[in-house]
Amino acid sequence: MAKDCAPDCSERKDLAYDVIVAGGGAAGVGAALAASRRGHVLLVETESTVGGDLLTGMPIYGAWNSLGEQCVGGVLNDLMAECRQQPDGFIGPVCDWRTVYGLCLSPAALHLAILRLLHACGAHVMLKSTLTRVGAKDGHVGDVEVASHDGLHRIQCASVVDATGSGRVTELAGGQVEGPGSQETPQPMSLLFRMSGVSFGEFLRFVKENPAEFLLAENPVYGVTPPEAAQRVHDGGLPYAALSAGGALLGGAIAGGRVQPCTAFFITPTSRQRREVCINATRISSTTLLDARGTSCVLLDLAEQVHQSVAFLRASVPGFSGACLSSVAHRMGVRETKRIRGDESLTESHVLNAVKSSEGIAKGAHHVDIHGSGTKQIRKPVHGGGTYDIPFGSLVPTGLRNVIAAGRCISSDRSANGSLRLMGTCMATGQAAGTMASLLAESRAKNRDIRDLSVTRVREVLRQDGAILDGIR
Ligand SMILES: Cc1cc2nc3c(=O)[nH]c(=O)nc-3n(C[C@H](O)[C@H](O)[C@H](O)COP(=O)(O)OP(=O)(O)OC[C@H]3O[C@@H](n4cnc5c(N)ncnc54)[C@H](O)[C@@H]3O)c2cc1C
Numbered sequence: 123m124a125k126d127c128a129p130d131c132s133e134r135k136d137l138a139y140d141v142i143v144a145g146g147g148a149a150g151v152g153a154a155l156a157a158s159r160r161g162h163v164l165l166v167e168t169e170s171t172v173g174g175d176l177l178t179g180m181p182i183y184g185a186w187n188s189l190g191e192q193c194v195g196g197v198l199n200d201l202m203a204e205c206r207q208q209p210d211g212f213i214g215p216v217c218d219w220r221t222v223y224g225l226c227l228s229p230a231a232l233h234l235a236i237l238r239l240l241h242a243c244g245a246h247v248m249l250k251s252t253l254t255r256v257g258a259k260d261g262h263v264g265d266v267e268v269a270s271h272d273g274l275h276r277i278q279c280a281s282v283v284d285a286t287g288s289g290r291v292t293e294l295a296g297g298q299v300e301g302p303g304s305q306e307t308p309q310p311m312s313l314l315f316r317m318s319g320v321s322f323g324e325f326l327r328f329v330k331e332n333p334a335e336f337l338l339a340e341n342p343v344y345g346v347t348p349p350e351a352a353q354r355v356h357d358g359g360l361p362y363a364a365l366s367a368g369g370a371l372l373g374g375a376i377a378g379g380r381v382q383p384c385t386a387f388f389i390t391p392t393s394r395q396r397r398e399v400c401i402n403a404t405r406i407s408s409t410t411l412l413d414a415r416g417t418s419c420v421l422l423d424l425a426e427q428v429h430q431s432v433a434f435l436r437a438s439v440p441g442f443s444g445a446c447l448s449s450v451a452h453r454m455g456v457r458e459t460k461r462i463r464g465d466e467s468l469t470e471s472h473v474l475n476a477v478k479s480s481e482g483i484a485k486g487a488h489h490v491d492i493h494g495s496g497t498k499q500i501r502k503p504v505h506g507g508g509t510y511d512i513p514f515g516s517l518v519p520t521g522l523r524n525v526i527a528a529g530r531c532i533s534s535d536r537s538a539n540g541s542l543r544l545m546g547t548c549m550a551t552g553q554a555a556g557t558m559a560s561l562l563a564e565s566r567a568k569n570r571d572i573r574d575l576s577v578t579r580v581r582e583v584l585r586q587d588g589a590i591l592d593g594i595r
Contacts, residue, residue, distance in 0.1 A: 129164060129246050131275050138278040139164040139246070140563035142266055143285055143556065144253040147174025148182075148545040149529025150285035151236055152552025153559070155197045157283070158243035159587060160560035164277065165245055166268055168252045169453065173236045174287075176545060178314040178451045179392040179400030181224025181362070185546030186215045187487035188222050188343050188507035189595060194485065194550040196589040197239075202227070204235030210395045211235075216362045219351035221341040221489050221503050225546065226362065226391050229316075229400075251275075256282070258295040261523045262569055266291075280563035280570070281524040283555045288459035289519075289531040297519035298463040302536060309457035309493045309540075310407035311417070313424035317432065318398040318448040322361050322391075325441025330356035335369035337386055341489070343507035360391045361399050361441070367497040371438060376497070381434045382427045383496035398448055403431045407495035421454055457493060457543065464533025465573070466515030473510050473541045474502060481577045482511025482591055483558070483584060484550035492540040500540070508595035512542065514577045517555050523571040524562060528555035550589065557583055 129137050140161030143153045151172055154165040165172065176182070185194040192215070202225075205211040211231030215223045240247060248268060255267035257276075265278045284291035289299040302308050329336055333352035344351065355363050364386040365372050375381040381403075388402040404427035406420045428450060435442040471477075473490060487509045490502040504510065516533045517526050527533070529548035542551070558580055562572055581591055 127241055127246060128248060129277070131270070131272065136278060137275065140280050141283060141556065141559040142166065142277065142279040143283040144291050145285035145287060145529070146172030147285065147287055147529060148176050148548040149552035149555070150283070151176070152197045152549035153283040153285050153528050153556030154245045155200070155239055155243055156553040156556030156587060157560040158245045161563045163245040164248060165240070166248045166251050166253050168250070170250050171233070172240065172247065173233055175455055176236065177229050177233050178455070179229040179316050179390065180314060180402060180545070181216070181226050181390045182546045183222060183224050183544035184486055184488040185225050186223035187509050187595065188341050188503060190217065190223055191594040193487050193509045193590050193594055194546045196550070196553045196584070196587050198546065198549055199588050200239055201232065201235045204238060205231040208234070210393050213360065213391055213394065216358065216360055218362050218364070219339060219344060219346065219354045220337050220364060221501060224362070224390065226360070228393050253291060256291060256294045261296070261521050263295050263524055281526065281559040283559050284462070284519070284525055284527045284531065285529050285552055285555070287456065287530045289462040289527060292462045292519040292522065292525055292527060295522050295525050297522045297525065299460040300463060301460045302458060306536070307407055307495060310405035310495065311420055311424065311457070312402060312404045312455045313421070313428055314400060314402055314451040314455060315428050315432070315447060316392055316398055316400045316449040317435065317442065317445040318393070318396040319445040320361060320397045320399055321441040321444065322359065322397060325361045325439070326356045326359070328440035329363050335365060335371050337364040337366045340501060341503045341507065343503070361389055362391055364388045365439065375434050375438065381430055385493065385497050385499040387431070387435070396448065401431065401435070404428055405493065417454070424454060458539070459531070461531050461539055462519045462527045462533050464516050464527065465518045465520055466513050466533065468512065468516050468534035468538040468542065470535060470537035473538045474505055476504050476506055476508040476510050479511040479513045481513040481515065483514050483517070483554035483580060484512040484547065485509040485590060486512055486542045486547040488541045488544045488547065490537050490540040492537065506595065512551060514580065517551060517558065518572055523569070526555040526558050526572060528552040553587070553589055554580070554584060557587065
């Protein structure tokens with residue numbers, strides 16, 4: 123059994139860490155790995171493993187910009203290096219000739235890579251454990267309470283990273299959070315699945331010969347027509363394409379009630395050897411998605427949509443007739459919950475105009491991507507295909523001194539959130555938050571405040587740790 127990888131709660135002695143990271147999705151993994159370079163770290167996660175949506179096989183978006191430049195490094199580079207060590211573990215950044223590049227990895231390889239790196243860096247991990255309370259005074263968190271199956275544990279800390287995806291720690295500490303407005307329906311939930319035994323060649327011929335069936339050439343930076351884009355997808359040799367509801371094939375199936383209304387079947391390669399792809403096609407949209415009951419009820423309906431989708435693909439989409447279901451995601455995907463109110467807030471204009479900042483601690487690159495109900499989706503590419511900088515202040519919850527947010531819940535308007543919520547960007551803000559939290563913990567001052575950290579110093583350390591902050595468009 124691996125030793126010293128979790129806190130020993132049995133002795134009832136005071137548990138204390140430099141940094142507690144709440145939430146083990148893309149952001150929490152980035153934060154824990156980064157913070158461990160400088161301090162003693164505890165990662166607390168409600169589920170029974172870490173990695174969140176990284177384990178589903180979706181492409182990691184936001185790590186390469188639309189021009190093909192890598193814009194997230196650091197922790198992601200370490201994970202990619204681990205995946206490369208495993209046979210069939212690494213596919214690489216692939217252009218969809220629609221809007222962006224996605225980093226395609228084997229989710230199984232990535233899962234093992236995350237666990238191995240967490241173990242190697244010496245971070246403690248508490249699984250099946252939920253941070254339920256924080257001891258905060260005047261905006262300063264001194265300890266947290268964690269509920270595990272063996273009881274409640276009080277744990278002291280110098281700083282906390284809120285990587286819960288919903289600003290839960292910020293809310294518990296007395297900070298402010300906001301969700302979609304009363305007139306807005308939260309983005310739909312989905313259940314991802316994978317199919318193996320796909321004939322890549324047959325599918326790609328279908329793409330080449332039927333560009334109107336796919337979402338292609340949306341981003342002006344590619345300067346290609348849909349048929350030219352289809353040819354390039356074909357020539358790339360990987361089934362990375364989105365079968366569109368606007369086409370006759372999927373549109374007809376939706377109209378005939380054989381498939382749930384959706385924008386597209388987003389198809390991503392996850393294994394060359396197993397000829398496997400991940401499929402993002404199911405969706406349920408409802409105003410009740412933010413409460414526990416509403417969330418729980420949709421799972422069974424989503425599972426039915428997986429059945430329908432697999433049947434449709436096998437019956438109607440070239441390349442899938444001999445394919446079978448190989449995996450269903452271990453959890454439903456949540457696109458949108460709550461965002462923190464921070465000292466600075468990212469806006470749509472900042473994202474779309476690729477605004478750079480001298481206080482940037484991470485980069486984002488994905489288009490504004492907001493899924494609606496049925497076949498609706500808003501997609502607005504970043505002008506010029508470059509990157510925008512995510513400033514220090516957008517990770518800092520207003521009124522709190524030693525809590526730093528990371529991932530989907532950082533401070534932003536809803537539209538900007540539609541871009542920065544992608545996994546590559548979440549990992550980058552996670553690395554930044556973990557670094558900020560560990561530097562804050564190092565300064566032994568009582569009542570330390572994250573705002574007293576020098577942004578220049580944070581940026582220097584991030585660069586040393588391989589993060590990409592400048593030098594690209
Ligand atoms: C259907 C769908 C498709 C998507 N497609 C893509 C895609 O193709 N590419 C891409 O890059 N991104 C995609 N995304 C977006 C992306 O997956 C998420 O936005 C991103 O993974 C969020 O990461 P996070 O770490 O901020 O949050 P999460 O991954 O939600 O992690 C938060 C973690 O915190 C834990 N937690 C919450 N509260 C507590 C607590 N109190 N104590 C302890 N643990 C807690 C949760 O269990 C969870 O594991 C998609 C999302 C969905 C839903």
